[in-house]
Amino acid sequence: MNIAILTSGGDSSGMNPAIKKFVECCYEKNYTPYFIYDGLEGMIDGKIKKASYKDVAGIIYRGGTIIRSSRSKRWYEKKYRKIAYENLKNNKIDALIILGGDGSFRALDVFYDEFKIPFMGIPATIDNDIPLNEYTIGVDTALNVIREAVDDIRDTASSFSRAFVIETMGRECGYLALTSAVANGAEMCLIPEVKYNLDNLKKRYLDEIKNGRSYFLAIVAEGLNISYKIKEWFEKEIGFESRVTILGHIQRGGSPTVIERLRTAEFVKTALDNIEKNPDKIVTYYDDKFVLRDLKDIVNSKYELDENMLALAKKLMGI
Amino acid sequence: MNIAILTSGGDSSGMNPAIKKFVECCYEKNYTPYFIYDGLEGMIDGKIKKASYKDVAGIIYRGGTIIRSSRSKRWYEKKYRKIAYENLKNNKIDALIILGGDGSFRALDVFYDEFKIPFMGIPATIDNDIPLNEYTIGVDTALNVIREAVDDIRDTASSFSRAFVIETMGRECGYLALTSAVANGAEMCLIPEVKYNLDNLKKRYLDEIKNGRSYFLAIVAEGLNISYKIKEWFEKEIGFESRVTILGHIQRGGSPTVIERLRTAEFVKTALDNIEKNPDKIVTYYDDKFVLRDLKDIVNSKYELDENMLALAKKLMGI
Amino acid sequence: MNIAILTSGGDSSGMNPAIKKFVECCYEKNYTPYFIYDGLEGMIDGKIKKASYKDVAGIIYRGGTIIRSSRSKRWYEKKYRKIAYENLKNNKIDALIILGGDGSFRALDVFYDEFKIPFMGIPATIDNDIPLNEYTIGVDTALNVIREAVDDIRDTASSFSRAFVIETMGRECGYLALTSAVANGAEMCLIPEVKYNLDNLKKRYLDEIKNGRSYFLAIVAEGLNISYKIKEWFEKEIGFESRVTILGHIQRGGSPTVIERLRTAEFVKTALDNIEKNPDKIVTYYDDKFVLRDLKDIVNSKYELDENMLALAKKLMGI
Amino acid sequence: MNIAILTSGGDSSGMNPAIKKFVECCYEKNYTPYFIYDGLEGMIDGKIKKASYKDVAGIIYRGGTIIRSSRSKRWYEKKYRKIAYENLKNNKIDALIILGGDGSFRALDVFYDEFKIPFMGIPATIDNDIPLNEYTIGVDTALNVIREAVDDIRDTASSFSRAFVIETMGRECGYLALTSAVANGAEMCLIPEVKYNLDNLKKRYLDEIKNGRSYFLAIVAEGLNISYKIKEWFEKEIGFESRVTILGHIQRGGSPTVIERLRTAEFVKTALDNIEKNPDKIVTYYDDKFVLRDLKDIVNSKYELDENMLALAKKLMGI
Structure with a gap:
């Protein structure tokens, strides 16, 4: 099985250790890992390449994402999604892992409805604003x-x-x-x-x-x-x-912290453990566990700040 | 009510933000905060002083403990514990907060049995080896x-x-x-x-x-x-x-991380929230919550490393 | 001999190690060290205090200045300088060390003309804009x-x-x-x-x-x-x-680097070595040496950026 | 002209910015830059490769050396030096830049006597123990x-x-x-x-x-x-x-400091400015200037610690 990873939207520290873990985990599971460079834009432009251990050597402590990211306007047009699909077919990509925010997840959800390419989403954004999820990479x-x-x-x-x-x-x-x-x-x-x-x-x-x-x-x-x-x-x-x-x-851009690296590894492992039998899900971190969710549940929920934290900060807001 | 804090055993980064939070929290609750310097040794030697905001200004980012720590052999002898008790009485100390490992908790538990001085224990050691507890300060x-x-x-x-x-x-x-x-x-x-x-x-x-x-x-x-x-x-x-x-x-000695500072604040807040109505407990962090426990439950349990982590590391141990 | 130190104008990292070195060096030379808090403003307000080893323990790695700094408008009025002079007399201060930029040096130069209080200036500003001087603290x-x-x-x-x-x-x-x-x-x-x-x-x-x-x-x-x-x-x-x-x-605010600490120590040592026999000078760093200069030579020179560095940067300026 | 760079002996932080500067400087001077991997061992084994901007992107802040280093015993045998020479000829390498300590310089000096390959040595070792030189990279x-x-x-x-x-x-x-x-x-x-x-x-x-x-x-x-x-x-x-x-x-392994990067750039620039008309020299930093020296002058001098620094440390040595 050939699985490709891409990073989408604003980058965040922790994407690189995630990419490294993805390659290692693929080898352990006998999947073949691929990179899609430049996010959804790169998928449209066919920037797809087989990945190896060598590509990820020494990246664990670097911020940003070595496979780069983008925001894609073209993706909203079906004709470009069609091209992206053809690129995946030509490279025999069977499934996708995407790191990004909910906009990125929606992009692949639409894509799944149209072309049935299985995917798993992993929340990665420094905003930490995904509903039903308590931690995003970065x-x-x-x-x-x-x-x-x-x-x-x-x-x-x-x-x-x-x-x-x-x-x-x-x-x-x-x-x-x-x-x-x-x-x-x-x-x-x-x-x-x-x-x-x-x-x-x-x-x-x-x-x-x-x-x-x-x-x-x-x-x-x-x-x-x-x-x-x-x-x-x-x-x-x-x-x-x-x-x-x-x-x-x-x-x-800071070097990923220990918690970043540990959680990142769990996110990726959970995604790869489930992509075959239970695709089209978002891996969320909730109540100290890694839980799969349907995108629609996330989309239909509202992100809320932690009550406790808000209570502590009221004084600092003059309320 | 006069409450004194002390740090005991090996120091760890996070003790200073805990001490700062202790002073702030005491003021909020109308307790009067005291410092006992040099741990149990200092309690025996009467190194007890009223604390103020000024004492804790600018310590939030420093490793170690500004009230110092010690390991005390004298504490094992009842006569020295008696002296310590007299010192507390003379300073009108009503209760104690101790940061340290299980040895330190046992020391105050014995003391409670003898002299009925209420205390709360907060796990602080970089070993992270307290049973029924998933995080220790540092x-x-x-x-x-x-x-x-x-x-x-x-x-x-x-x-x-x-x-x-x-x-x-x-x-x-x-x-x-x-x-x-x-x-x-x-x-x-x-x-x-x-x-x-x-x-x-x-x-x-x-x-x-x-x-x-x-x-x-x-x-x-x-x-x-x-x-x-x-x-x-x-x-x-x-x-x-x-x-x-x-x-x-x-x-x-590194500067306390964000998680260190946040958990430290919760540990201290939980201790002070409960010291009057529910003393002689250890505040533990368990399953992402702060839980009070009896020392004997902790002592009778065995500390165990995380199974998940051990599984991931087996390869690195040659097993 | 009683010598007081003050920091003036914008603070810079390295002021604290300078203050520490000042206290240590005074003791070695049998001078008595004093602090003037809040710069020239504090001199007017009489914030003068004898200093000890204890005051400077643990400050070597901290940015900013523990004796604080200020910009003083009142200093321009003779009546306030008169008050400052009275404060020095009352505290039996014989000489001053000032850390700051050329504005601060001018302030003490005027003061010297009026009241004959010996002083030494040490360049401390992150702008590095003192003529005839290649390094300023920070x-x-x-x-x-x-x-x-x-x-x-x-x-x-x-x-x-x-x-x-x-x-x-x-x-x-x-x-x-x-x-x-x-x-x-x-x-x-x-x-x-x-x-x-x-x-x-x-x-x-x-x-x-x-x-x-x-x-x-x-x-x-x-x-x-x-x-x-x-x-x-x-x-x-x-x-x-x-x-x-x-x-x-x-x-x-960063922790002073090694070069910061070493040069700072030399600046202070040079100032104290010369304050008795050769006061009213600015200690400058020039051609890898510490050189005393008259303020008027500095004031009459023009600060210029390093030619070499400018040549290297031309391309980055589009010229 | 084809110029190759190699790093030899213990690595030090600053070697990577030196390598980056080497590539940039070669392009400016219309030299063609080459890398020799694994130091003298790699020269014997023919690990020689043309270098490009792309090879040095993003290495400025990394410790160690991306072209790796080694200590070579084989180099002491003439037959291996002969092989090294053949490798250089086959790759049309006209001159060498070596980063290392005096052992490394001696290695190329012997080589120059035998095969007339021009070289320039740049002191790079965290020991800072090269005579007639006040700064070594790292x-x-x-x-x-x-x-x-x-x-x-x-x-x-x-x-x-x-x-x-x-x-x-x-x-x-x-x-x-x-x-x-x-x-x-x-x-x-x-x-x-x-x-x-x-x-x-x-x-x-x-x-x-x-x-x-x-x-x-x-x-x-x-x-x-x-x-x-x-x-x-x-x-x-x-x-x-x-x-x-x-x-x-x-x-x-720390990220090269600002002074490291600046001095490193000057060392490399001086070496490349002189390699054609004045080869077989060591670039030294002395009295705040970059000075070319003959290896024999260095070898015949004795490294000595700074007197000033020693005087300051006497107390710490009990003498």
Whole structure:
């Protein structure tokens, strides 16, 4: 059986160890591993190649994805999906493993309906925003990259009376900002999912300044697009000079952490264990177990942030 | 209510964020936080001090424990425990939180029987060897310190035909070595709990060398005390020059990871939530939840390594 | 003899090891070390305290400055300098060591003319923009923080066809951007000192894309205030999606590197070796030696970027 | 002109950026770059390959050497050197660049006398033990790897009354141990070049313990082979529990620092600028400049540790 892997959408650290595990696991199961380069775009363009141990030597500790990724507009047109299908046939690919977010899963689900190519989806995005799933590949690494940045800034923060605004990734999802703010003891946390209250924060901050507080760390999700406004707010309303750090793609590129590597291996193993007898599923991590789910169950559910974490962060949102 | 915290036995990264959380949590609950310095030894010597926010500023990212730790022989003698009790009385300490291993828990359990000082135990040791508990404070950080060392060595390993022996901490317990070997893709893993077979490994290695393998990474638990013997084995039996790295206390000192900080906060919060109405318990992490347990249940159980992980590592042990 | 140290202006990594060395060196020379907290502001407010070994334990690896820093407007008014002088007299301070940039040196030079308080200046700023001086405290650490960020981004860059804009610190001075671009192999380097040519860069980039280039790393100095414009330029003119990373204060906060610690120690030692017999000087690092200079020589010279480095970077500026 | 590069002897971080720079610089100068894999052994075995940009993409931040290294016994026999020469002729190699220590330079010097193959030597070894040369590739990175380890251990050291023995690389040369001990503020430094005095150290340590010292950091060069004896000495003579860390090959594998990358680029550029008109030289770094030297001048000089650094470390050696 020939199985191809592709990575799709935004890359995340952990994709490379997943690709390595995929090759090793295929050999153990007597499958033949293939790479599809450049995601769905590459499938349309026929960038398909047999993979070997040599291709994955030394990639376990690298962020990003060696088979590259893409966002594909062409995929929405049936004629390109047809071409992609022909490319798979020509290369005798029997099944697909895709690493990406729910958009990527939907892309292959449509493809399955049309051409019956079995696939398994593995959640990989630093947003951690897949419903019915508690971990997506890349998250623990991204969180630790943010932690190191916050720790570095804390040292200099205490040298000066200043407010530091740190913008983390996450378009519609504030998971990284929320978790980082709680884990690293920030004073402010603003995310798209929750209506924050700056007036309440102002009252509290002015009180704290009277009691000796000399700096503020604010963690703000990229999706709100307000980092520079918050900087001005600190300067105008709180009277503290303020500085912005936009972490950007550093968050996708750190070396995969231990948990990243271990979970990644389980995701891939579960996908390959089931692809023959139970295809067209998404492997999810839920309640400390790896569980197969139908895409429609995921699509029909709503992603929600952890209640516990939200409760801990309320104070940081002024609510 | 006056509550004192102490750290006991070997230190581990994560103790400092725990101490910080303890102070913050006490204030939230209107408890008065105290520090006992130097563990049980310090309790005997009366090193007890009221704690404040200022004491814990800027410690969240530091390994080790700012209130220091110790191993106490005097504690085994009732007369010293009596002195410790007097010291607590003089300082009006109503209850204790202890971070340490099961030896430390037993020490306070005896003390509770004698003097009725309520306490809560929080597992903190990089060995991760507490029965009925899946996480001890310090483990995720230690694993990531080891990972970085292995990644550094891998770069140089591929430059030279060599075998690298990396010794991780863990006296009777091979948890760190086992998990690191699996997560980092080592070729050998030797731990005290499992009888390994060097003859089988030799056969496999010689085969692999024929097929082009040019280096070996071996992860060996400290408790076996064989790192230098394995080095010689590689040179004599496999014909590869070999080098030893003893990671030592680096593993206790890295900056606490995100998971470390989050779990640490939950451990401390659970302890303080329950110390009044349900004291003399150990807070354990089990099946992704924080569960209170009686010490005797823990003592009467046997610590066991994860079956899954062991299965993955069998090949690396030659069995 | 009582000598006080203060840090002034923007903080930089290396100030803490300098403070530690100051205390140790004072003891060796039988001087009594004092701290002035919060820079010149603190001198006006009388925040002066005798220092001890204990104050500097464990600070060698921390970024920022434990005695804090400030920018002082009041210092420009003679009445406040008079107050500062009274504070020094009351604390029996005989001489001052100041870590900062040339603005800070000028502040103490004026003070010396008025009140005859001997001082020595030590260049400490991540801008590395002091004339007749080749190294300012903080630079090697900042460069290595930037390097790690660029390396992280490079991994993810090769996963996707994208242009990454990385903004480094430096208001009027492009030293960090220039050196980082050369050291890390960036494709673009824009700094305030040199007129760049985007049209030339565009021509070259479009050629390189034809020849297979799949990503761009651009390093841009903060002082130009164009990071987001360059992002748009890449999207519009080059046709590559683009992302911005603003490193911000991370660059002031990394743990001081080895060179930072060694040079810092020499700066402080040279200052203390000369403060009695040859005060009112700036310690400079020049041609691999530590040289005392008069402030007026520094002030009358112009800071210039290294010719060699500029030559190497011309291609990255389109000139 | 066809120029080949090889790496020889122990690998060091910085070899990869040197290899990258070599390829880039060759293209700029219209030379054709070649790789010789596996050092002198590979030259004998004919492992010679034309190099391209693609071979060096993404290697700038990796420790070790992608063209691998070796120590060659066969090279001492003329018949193997003859074979090596034939291999070069067959591949039309006109000149060689070698990265390694003085043993490697001597190997090519003999070869030059016999076969007139022009070469340039670039010092690359973490020992930093080449006479008339102040920097060898790999040193700044190795020093910073050691620094991070020492900093990690310091955190845990202050948690416990303990003595920590850290063994750094360096067979006959104590450069790394000496510089690290001074830069990181260790209490003991033992190196092969200097006769230390444990009795004096004991006296001082016992005094310091009385005055409150609670831990010791000892940095010991590998070449002395006494790390475990020093551990026992601390336990027996000083009464402190002691732990050993053997850093080993971690020191060769960290990501090259900024200074590493910059100096590496200058070394390679200087070698290629001169190989045609002035071959058979060693590029040295001396007094902040890159200087060509005859091998015999180097061989006839004696490597000596920096006087200044030795003076600073005397106290740590008990002399």
